[in-house]
Amino acid sequence: MTALLLTLKKQPELPVDLSPLTPDKLKGKSKAQISAIKLINGKDKTPVSTLFSVSGSDTENIRIQRSCRQLTHIGEDMSFGEIQVRGDAGNYLGKHMHGGHIKVSGHSGDSTACGLKGGLIEIDGDVGDRLGANFIGELHGMSDGTVIVSGNAGHRVGERMRRGTIVVRGHVGEYCANWMLAGSIIVLGKTGNYLGNGMKRGTVILTKKPRHMIATFRHCGLLKIEFLRLFFKQMALANKEFNFFRNFGPEAIRFAGDVSCEGLGEILVLKNARISK
Amino acid sequence: MKIKSTQIDDTFAEAFKMWASRIIITAETKQWAMAAATSMTGFATSVIGCKCEAGIEREIPVNETPDRRPGVSVLLFAMDALGLGKRLVERVGQSVMTCPTTACYSGLESEKTVVVGGQLRYFGDGFQISKKLAEQRLWRIPVMDGEFLVDERFGVQEAVGGGNLILLGKDMKTTLRAATAATKAMRTLTGVILPFPDGVVRSGSKVGSRYKSLMASTNDAYCPTLRGVRPNSELGEDVNCVLEIVIDGLNESVVRSAMQIGMQAAAKPGIKRISAGNYGGNLGQYKIDLYSLLDGDKP
Numbered sequence: 001m002t003a004l005l006l007t008l009k010k011q012p013e014l015p016v017d018l019s020p021l022t023p024d025k026l027k028g029k030s031k032a033q034i035s036a037i038k039l040i041n042g043k044d045k046t047p048v049s050t051l052f053s054v055s056g057s058d059t060e061n062i063r064i065q066r067s068c069r070q071l072t073h074i075g076e077d078m079s080f081g082e083i084q085v086r087g088d089a090g091n092y093l094g095k096h097m098h099g100g101h102i103k104v105s106g107h108s109g110d111s112t113a114c115g116l117k118g119g120l121i122e123i124d125g126d127v128g129d130r131l132g133a134n135f136i137g138e139l140h141g142m143s144d145g146t147v148i149v150s151g152n153a154g155h156r157v158g159e160r161m162r163r164g165t166i167v168v169r170g171h172v173g174e175y176c177a178n179w180m181l182a183g184s185i186i187v188l189g190k191t192g193n194y195l196g197n198g199m200k201r202g203t204v205i206l207t208k209k210p211r212h213m214i215a216t217f218r219h220c221g222l223l224k225i226e227f228l229r230l231f232f233k234q235m236a237l238a239n240k241e242f243n244f245f246r247n248f249g250p251e252a253i254r255f256a257g258d259v260s261c262e263g264l265g266e267i268l269v270l271k272n273a274r275i276s277k
Numbered sequence: 278m279k280i281k282s283t284q285i286d287d288t289f290a291e292a293f294k295m296w297a298s299r300i301i302i303t304a305e306t307k308q309w310a311m312a313a314a315t316s317m318t319g320f321a322t323s324v325i326g327c328k329c330e331a332g333i334e335r336e337i338p339v340n341e342t343p344d345r346r347p348g349v350s351v352l353l354f355a356m357d358a359l360g361l362g363k364r365l366v367e368r369v370g371q372s373v374m375t376c377p378t379t380a381c382y383s384g385l386e387s388e389k390t391v392v393v394g395g396q397l398r399y400f401g402d403g404f405q406i407s408k409k410l411a412e413q414r415l416w417r418i419p420v421m422d423g424e425f426l427v428d429e430r431f432g433v434q435e436a437v438g439g440g441n442l443i444l445l446g447k448d449m450k451t452t453l454r455a456a457t458a459a460t461k462a463m464r465t466l467t468g469v470i471l472p473f474p475d476g477v478v479r480s481g482s483k484v485g486s487r488y489k490s491l492m493a494s495t496n497d498a499y500c501p502t503l504r505g506v507r508p509n510s511e512l513g514e515d516v517n518c519v520l521e522i523v524i525d526g527l528n529e530s531v532v533r534s535a536m537q538i539g540m541q542a543a544a545k546p547g548i549k550r551i552s553a554g555n556y557g558g559n560l561g562q563y564k565i566d567l568y569s570l571l572d573g574d575k576p
Contacts, residue, residue, distance in 0.1 A: 225417075
């Protein structure tokens with residue numbers, strides 16, 4: 001059984017909601033049934049066969065070829081299986097996803113992994129704003145799962161995040177970990193202003209000195225944090241690309257905050273970051 | 278049946294169903310890990326008086342521990358899972374958390390678990406931090422040298438306690454030497470502990486007493502000083518010292534293996550008999566026949 005291949009025929013002018021095309025919703029459907037599914041395209045509904053050429057039959061293993069930013073809600077609510085996106089993905093990639101694996105070879109739009117509840121999302125390029133944040137109107141951001149971004153991320157990464165792990169290998173924008181409730185965010189690049197604003201709990205791990213530290217974070221000194229050994233070991237085991245994490249020691253400069261809230265969050269700058277007080 | 282010149286009694290060891298947990302203690306150095314493990318396994322010789330039985334299973338090299346630091350593995354046994362959970366909270370809290378630089382992890386993959394770190398976290402007075410790695414939840418409790426890291430839940434499983442060997446020797450020196458050889462051989466196995474001091478007990482007990490308040494009393498049938506007094510004495514004229522080795526294990530198989538290699542190691546010149554303690558087969562769930570361990574037929 002070969003993977004279900006959806007090749008975009010022509011880039012649509014308006015966003016197309018791909019939420020009906022997940023392993024959960026396509027389970028047991030024939031090629032003809034899949035081709036007939038109508039997708040919301042602007043204010044119209046367009047059959048899959050009009051937008052994509054469809055081949056293959058394994059609905060647990062979906063490949064979207066020649067993807068572009070107009071394809072939104074990819075993998076929404078999915079709980080198992082794999083979706084591989086060749087090209088860029090639009091907004092709301094992996095929204096409320098429970099499990100499974102999404103891999104994007106290009107960039108991804110805003111609100112990627114918003115309300116994520118489980119599974120793994122990997123993006124080779126950059127992502128827009130509100131990565132792993134709460135969906136509009138909801139109280140909590142992602143509550144489990146892992147997101148790995150190889151490029152840069154926009155503003156408000158992990159806003160109201162409740163659990164899970166976000167790894168950004170590039171830079172992040174402003175208000176990273178804004179109102180964060182728990183979970184872990186690792187940023188290997190630079191961070192924008194207002195890092196950890198309103199943070200109640202949770203951990204932000206940095207390898208570089210933050211450009212701007214808000215006044216409501218308190219310096220706790222250079223400490224050995226044994227948990228980091230386990231955390232980095234786990235990351236290295238989960239993804240071979242993160243084998244370099246094994247070299248990260250448990251020593252980090254700890255900043256506790258945001259003391260204007262509960263103040264139980266922490267920003268850990270790994271020792272080799274050479275941060276000044 | 279004999280091993281070399283030592284007579285093996287035609288009897289069985291009566292062992293009991295217990296509950297066990299494996300605790301992995303790590304620290305900055307082997308010395309601190311061992312200090313915590315030694316403290317944790319103190320006063321844990323018998324469930325009768327100590328509510329649990331515990332011992333050090335082995336040292337763990339850095340490449341096998343969760344945090345790549347020197348480690349020690351401890352096995353703790355109790356009569357039920359609830360009691361085991363309580364003992365774990367007490368002993369991890371008082372002996373491991375108090376020891377500098379340590380961290381404490383569950384060492385058993387088991388469906389049944391008891392909450393340990395989830396209880397100890399309150400020591401953090403609200404400053405404790407919970408972290409979840411895959412399905413494992415850990416608690417980071419702030420302490421004066423940094424943080425104490427502990428698993429929220431520890432795996433527990435059914436186990437076997439009370440496997441035993443009784444060595445009957447011609448004198449104290451010979452019997453001690455044989456007991457030491459046996460315990461050394463048994464400690465090469467994983468999954469077993471010998472909860473008594475250095476693995477050996479001299480005050481073997483029988484069920485009951487002439488005093489109503491005592492549920493156990495001295496095993497007078499094996500006391501050399503009572504040989505001429507007690508008509509039920511098990512000791513011949515040539516036996517002047519008796520020592521017992523008690524074995525707790527994670528399953529019957531490993532207890533049998535320990536008894537087997539223990540008998541082979543203890544059968545030295547001067548050890549007249551090797552026997553085993555039982556209660557007529559009425560109390561324990563496991564009967565470990567000594568002859569079956571030697572893989573031979575009864576004479």
